[in-house]
Amino acid sequence: MGRKKGVVEFDESPPDDFDPANPYKDPVAMLEMREHLVREKWIDIEKAKILREKLKWCYRIEGVNHLQKCRHLVQQYLDSTRGIGWGKDGRHPSLHGPKVVEAESE
Template identity: 85%
Template sequence: MLEMREHIVREKWIDIETFKIIRDKLRWCYRIEGVNHLQKCRHVVQQYRDSTRGIGWGKNGRHRDQHGPKVQSLD
């Protein structure tokens, strides 16, 4: 039980740090691309949206795999 909880905590910290890295990439892309950010940063926005799915601790402490299937965009 303790090993499983430690594993979940480690995975959540990894997800949170990955989210922070992608967030910084998105900020950089917006700043560099300026008015063209809607077209040039679209792939980073998609990564950002995917990385926010199931992140954080939440009230019920569910693991990210228990939040339901990821929805693929039709782009």
């Protein structure tokens, strides 16, 4: 038994026959869509983990200068963690409700 040559290609797109207005119309498409969403969420989580490791190393290497030298990694990490997760805070930002605006002092 030998190894197969070449790279395996995966279909990374959502199912074509999924109807968001009526998700229960086609149960197979609904399950494929759910698997697609879970796969995309895991990819986002793993990207955030990789950025976190890079940030840890940057903090260790730069020492006291980490505030200036690692700022770009901090911003990338915060952007990558926004909106991911499995709990209530993993909702899309538009579903979090209205933003609280500070009242102006008179």
